[in-house]
Every structure is written in structure tokens, then in C-alpha cells.
Amino acid sequence: MSSIVPTLEWLEALGWTTAIRESPWDYPLLETAHVASVVAFAGLVIMMDLRLIGVAFMHAPLAQIQRRLFSWQMAGFVPSMATGVLLFFVDPLRFYGNVFFWVKLVLLALAGLNALTFHLKTYRMAERWDEHPQAMGRARRAGVVSLLFWSATIVSGRLIAYNWFK
């Protein structure tokens, strides 16, 4: 793992990453854009999760609401990933040494895996969700898991500001 450190040092010393890191505006605006896009993306994912679990938007057919929200979730996801990668490039050594950053990455991967499984397996039964109890149970489980993973991702992301375990 430590062989990656010289690469991160090189990345941190680049002209443009140094300029962003030291600018009084660039880094704060980049981080704010990251937070705003994460909130928009995860907010809509949570709405879908609440529908899957069965606590909100129950009048709307599951398949329809998922279809309608997906592109908007992606509209939040793409800028959140782009700004997240940029934030890492700008301050790589700080993130590398932060345990919450790694926890966030693992949770992000697990949340992504859950979403992928949901789309490849459970979503294929979308048309039967509303009348088929077994499909409904799977959808509900996917909703609970997604809610837990994304909430934990947000918590660990916020905790990156606090490096308790150096």
C-alpha cells in the first residue's frame, strides 16, 4: 500500500492541484459543490428507498416512480463523483491517511453493489412488485439495505473532517 505514496506526493505537488488547494475560493467551492450534489443524489435515493420500504409515496406504482427518478438520481451522482475525485486529487495525502475516507469508499462500494444487484435482479420483476408479495419482500430488503448504506456513507464522509485515528 505504501508504494502508492510517491504517486500521491507527485499528485499533490502538481501545479493545478496546489493552486486549487491554496486558493481561498476554489477548494471551498469544490467541496460545497460536492456536498450539494451528494445531498441531491442521496436525497432522491432515500425517497426511493422509503417507497421500497413502504413508508412513503405508496399510491405511486414502484416501477413507475423508480423509472422517473433514476435519471435525476444520476444527475446528482455524476457531479458528486466528479467533484469527489477532484477533491481527492487536490489533497491526496490527507485522504490517504484518513480512516473515515477508506470506510466511506468501502461503504460506497457496498451501496453500489446493492444498487447493481437491485437493478439486475429485483428490478427485473418490477412489473410484479405491486401485486407479488415475494418480489415486494425483496424490494423492501433492498430498500432497507440501501438506506443503511447511504446513511452510513454520508456519516463517514462527514467524519473525514475529523481524523481521530492517525
Place this chain on the structure above:
Amino acid sequence: MFLAFFEWCDGLAMSQAYRQSLYLFALTQSLHLVAVTTFVGAILIGDLRLLGWGPVGESRARIARSAQRILLWAGLAVLVTGIPQFTTHALTYQRSWLFVFKMCLLAAALLFTATVRRRVAIADEGGLPSWVPRAVGAVSLALWMGVTVSGRLITYYG
């Protein structure tokens, strides 16, 4: 006049406990962000519908009514997690123009959501010109995104 209030907040036992704990403030801040995300999600789904996007298969009123329950619970969680953050650093916020700006924007957003946005969302869909819900959705989106962005910027420029 306000200074006495800020000093009282700063001196609360809860504020002192938060200042002395290594973890309490950070954990509250993290839960606050989860609550804000849920709240904004419920705003966003309603605003998208008002703009004529998102879940257009459902009526504006149904989406608004369902989202309202989430708004109330998430709003409560935002408040419960936000108050100790405020009282812990009350004297810092007292000098922060961005904090004042965020609070004014928050008051405007809450007022707009509880009055104009609510009325338009539950109004008969055929009874309003199409630009009205779109305009209301756009204003709501701008107000709440403004609250989120200014809240984050307090860390840097507050």
C-alpha cells in the same frame, strides 16, 4: 439585544458538554447531514414534480402530501441535531454574516414552502396556468439549495 441570547446559549450545560467531548459534536454534525439529505430529498421530489419532471405519472397533490410527512420528521431531526451545533458555537455564529444569511434564507424557504408552495402543490392541476407550478418549483429549489450551500460555506467564510 441578541448578544445576551447568544451568551446564554454558549453557557448552557449542553453546550459545555459538546465542547468538552471529542466525539459528540462530530457525530451530531454527521446525523444532521443525514437528516438534511432526507429533508432535501423530500423537497426535491416535490419540486421536480412541480417543474413537470420526475414522477409525472402521479398528481402534484399526492406527491406533496406523501412528501409532507417526510418533511416533518426529517425537519424535526434537522432541528434536534442543529440546535446543539448552534449553541456550542453560538458566540462564533453571532459574528458570522453567512450564518445570518443562511438563517434569513431558511426563514424565507420555510415560509415559502408552508404557504405558496403548499397551496400550488395541492391546487387543482387544471386550475392554474402551467408556468405557476414551474415557477414555484424553481424558486423552492433555489431557496433550499441556497440554504444547503450557505450552510456548508459557513465552515470556510463564517
